[in-house]
Amino acid sequence: MAKRLPQLAILAALAAGLVPLLALVLTSGGALGFDSSIIAIVLFTLKQAALSTLLSVIPGLAAARALMHLRFSGRSLLLTLFALPMAVPAIVAVLGATALIGNSGLLPELFPLYGLPGILFVHVFFNLPMATRLFYQALTEVRPESHKLAAQLGFGPVQVFAHVEWPAMKVVVPQVAGLIFLLCAASFVVVLTLGGASSTTLEVAIYQSLRMDFDPARALALSLIQIGVSAVLTGFAQASFRQDKGFAPLRTVTPQLTPEALGARAMNVCFVALAAFVVLPLLAVIVLAGVNHLHFTSATLGALFTSLGLGLASAVIALALAWPLSKAQDATSHVISLAGLIFPPAVLATGWFLLLHKLGDSLALTLAFIIALNSLMALPYAAASLRAGQMRLAPLARLQEQLGFAGLTRFSMIELPLLRRAAAQAFLMALVMSLGDLTAITLLGSSNIVTLPTLLHAEMGHYRSADASGTALLLLILCGLLTFAAQKLGERDAQP
Amino acid sequence: MKKIIISLLAATAFVLPAAAKDALTVYTYDSFAGDYGPGKAVKAAFEKTCDCDLNFVTLGDGVAMLNRLKLEGKDTKADVVLGLDTNLTAEAKATGLFGKHGVDVARATVPDGWKDDTFLPYDYGYFAVVYNTETLKNPPKSLDELVNGDASQKIVLEDPRASTPGLGFLLWMKQVYGDKASDAWKKLKPRILTTAASWDDAYALFTKGEAPMVFSYVTSPAYHMIEEKTEKYQAANFAEGHYLQIEVAGVIEGSAHKALAQKFMGFMLSPDFQDLIPTTNWMMPAAKTSAPLPPEFDKLVKPTKTLIYSPEDVAAHRRDWMEEWMKAVNG
Numbered sequence: 001m002a003k004r005l006p007q008l009a010i011l012a013a014l015a016a017g018l019v020p021l022l023a024l025v026l027t028s029g030g031a032l033g034f035d036s037s038i039i040a041i042v043l044f045t046l047k048q049a050a051l052s053t054l055l056s057v058i059p060g061l062a063a064a065r066a067l068m069h070l071r072f073s074g075r076s077l078l079l080t081l082f083a084l085p086m087a088v089p090a091i092v093a094v095l096g097a098t099a100l101i102g103n104s105g106l107l108p109e110l111f112p113l114y115g116l117p118g119i120l121f122v123h124v125f126f127n128l129p130m131a132t133r134l135f136y137q138a139l140t141e142v143r144p145e146s147h148k149l150a151a152q153l154g155f156g157p158v159q160v161f162a163h164v165e166w167p168a169m170k171v172v173v174p175q176v177a178g179l180i181f182l183l184c185a186a187s188f189v190v191v192l193t194l195g196g197a198s199s200t201t202l203e204v205a206i207y208q209s210l211r212m213d214f215d216p217a218r219a220l221a222l223s224l225i226q227i228g229v230s231a232v233l234t235g236f237a238q239a240s241f242r243q244d245k246g247f248a249p250l251r252t253v254t255p256q257l258t259p260e261a262l263g264a265r266a267m268n269v270c271f272v273a274l275a276a277f278v279v280l281p282l283l284a285v286i287v288l289a290g291v292n293h294l295h296f297t298s299a300t301l302g303a304l305f306t307s308l309g310l311g312l313a314s315a316v317i318a319l320a321l322a323w324p325l326s327k328a329q330d331a332t333s334h335v336i337s338l339a340g341l342i343f344p345p346a347v348l349a350t351g352w353f354l355l356l357h358k359l360g361d362s363l364a365l366t367l368a369f370i371i372a373l374n375s376l377m378a379l380p381y382a383a384a385s386l387r388a389g390q391m392r393l394a395p396l397a398r399l400q401e402q403l404g405f406a407g408l409t410r411f412s413m414i415e416l417p418l419l420r421r422a423a424a425q426a427f428l429m430a431l432v433m434s435l436g437d438l439t440a441i442t443l444l445g446s447s448n449i450v451t452l453p454t455l456l457h458a459e460m461g462h463y464r465s466a467d468a469s470g471t472a473l474l475l476l477i478l479c480g481l482l483t484f485a486a487q488k489l490g491e492r493d494a495q496p
Numbered sequence: 497m498k499k500i501i502i503s504l505l506a507a508t509a510f511v512l513p514a515a516a517k518d519a520l521t522v523y524t525y526d527s528f529a530g531d532y533g534p535g536k537a538v539k540a541a542f543e544k545t546c547d548c549d550l551n552f553v554t555l556g557d558g559v560a561m562l563n564r565l566k567l568e569g570k571d572t573k574a575d576v577v578l579g580l581d582t583n584l585t586a587e588a589k590a591t592g593l594f595g596k597h598g599v600d601v602a603r604a605t606v607p608d609g610w611k612d613d614t615f616l617p618y619d620y621g622y623f624a625v626v627y628n629t630e631t632l633k634n635p636p637k638s639l640d641e642l643v644n645g646d647a648s649q650k651i652v653l654e655d656p657r658a659s660t661p662g663l664g665f666l667l668w669m670k671q672v673y674g675d676k677a678s679d680a681w682k683k684l685k686p687r688i689l690t691t692a693a694s695w696d697d698a699y700a701l702f703t704k705g706e707a708p709m710v711f712s713y714v715t716s717p718a719y720h721m722i723e724e725k726t727e728k729y730q731a732a733n734f735a736e737g738h739y740l741q742i743e744v745a746g747v748i749e750g751s752a753h754k755a756l757a758q759k760f761m762g763f764m765l766s767p768d769f770q771d772l773i774p775t776t777n778w779m780m781p782a783a784k785t786s787a788p789l790p791p792e793f794d795k796l797v798k799p800t801k802t803l804i805y806s807p808e809d810v811a812a813h814r815r816d817w818m819e820e821w822m823k824a825v826n827g
Contacts, residue, residue: 091696091697091700094697094701095700095701095704098701098704098706099704102704102706103650103689103705103706103707104704104705104706114689114690188693189693189697192655192658192691192692192693193690193692193693193697193701194690195690196688196690196691196825197655197688197691197821197822197825197826198825198826204657204658207657207658208657208658210563211559211560211563211657211658213815214562214563214566299531350567353564353567354567357567357568357571358571442526442556450530450531454526454530455531457526457696458526458527458530458531458532458533459532460696460697460699460700461526461527461530461532461695461696462527462530462532462533462778463699463716463719463720463723463778464532465699465700465703465704468700
């Protein structure tokens, strides 16, 4: 049974994505609506998403490594702050960016906000800190023996990187890059608001074809392209970053790193400063905008608890799905764990609605819908995070067999203690992602479910953007507290 | 964790209506039923007049509602659909799901009167370019002045693919420029700061000070005057006239509560409903209110000419006009 878990998870995720697509095919009579304008859309989507990914992943690798080597007070705070952008609703980040580099901002001449540079800036704000955290987490999983051995061999920073750090980080590179690529390919509010009418991504086109034109055939054609491109790219990334085989000890101690030369340290400071410079000013602007508008009405508190409830439920399910998927090493499971992002949410929601609306429209069913969709969308984050921890587990397979560990015993004796930090991080990422999400709830629509993001949009929709900035801050505070708690929880086992 | 799920589910049990009374299901958009919209007061007032429950099912906007109806077809849970506009009514009629509203159309006091016996208006508003008087001293006096004016004075528009006001502006341009709309868009392009995904996003950019102008409604300044006590934001009066948006509701023909639904339509044009519209939905009432509107509404721009396409024209040409716009702004 336990052995079949990965397959079961794959089947569940596949069904979740493909069944609604099938429903769409049936609605549209099976004809695909291709035309030439799709090519330009695909090219713009690829260009924008690829650039966003490069600008997040490469500095993310450098910053994670630098953070590992630098010891300074506030480092843990910085890592906590790096978890927050994920929870920032897209429009709040856009408005924050205007306060920094917009026409009314502090540095209006820095670079053009309206256009590709602005889109990339906001995308990097969202994704660089996430990449940094995930790479940093992978580095904490490096076994201490490796560092000791490297020190004995007299490795310099370059060799340490090549032989110790890069092998650890490259396990998660495809997952992280795939995640960021898909997030940016599916970016909607940022691309439209900063890019204007001339920036059409696949996601915008899918939304338009389902919404304005109600043209399921075209939506399906576009979705198939998006799914195909995404699956090929993420599969390719996975195949080209194979994990090295090795063995690992059970102990988890924080590695003692060899002190680096001054030049290397100066570079580390630069990398961390660069990442901090992308993230912190924008976060600060969002906090400052909201600080005088924090408000605690019954509506806010209700939204807070609803968000938390939905988020916790989604995170539990996402973690349960991510666990077996991250254990499997093959490209298929990797692609499947990204299902929630590969399948356009508009298609997922529309398809599922078609299939299930006959069951009724009770609130419980809508809640279940939202939780299901959110957990599917949170799955990639959870899987990326768990994967870093799983690499320590894989070499233990033989040991487990010898000891006769299986099922629950193996889970409680080996997996849980070793994966605790990764699991806490995975749970947190899934939770924060669900807290900030607006997609599921907007697409499904319900009168009685008010979350913090929907409240924020309701406020904006009624000229109350000042209140909305307070709500955004509340969301940030909530996520900050949760991140802090998850870090504490994850660190508890870090002692030998 | 289990406890949380259980308590969540338990909480839903309280929200679900008691089965004994007749329940009227009204599809509407988020901001109508949401915390700041008229929804809650409408529900309370209507439930007083009938021994029934009124339940809102909220969707993003009129387009999302229409799509939901198309997906559900005859199985729709809706008894009433509230929040379509006249750009959507032809398509909505074509679904064959709507029946007669059964209300005397003479009660509706929208510009140029009302004749449709399927859809009934509940409010209306003229679109307008709203500007910041502190940063824009010489606002455009016509659409043509906007199109040909100083390119350093920017405007925030909404995307017609994703937003109702965005479509409104596209139709306004088309009505004024006709065959030359494409050229006009090209001339206007340097003045467009950006085309936001929604009215909310566009308006937030505007009030942040990103641009001195935004595409919104004639009634927008009323909000700032009443709620924020400021006359800083004003609507520009355009010589060509202003494009009109009329928001309507309709009754689902196959509804099990059709009589109740028609009763709701009558209630919609009563002062109990109409009194709520100006200061919660920030639109003009579509029928008599019990008292005159707040004095701030007298200060609003009064368009001299109404521009509007028939629902049939919009349904027939929207796709082509949208493509024309796409080509013009991308060229």
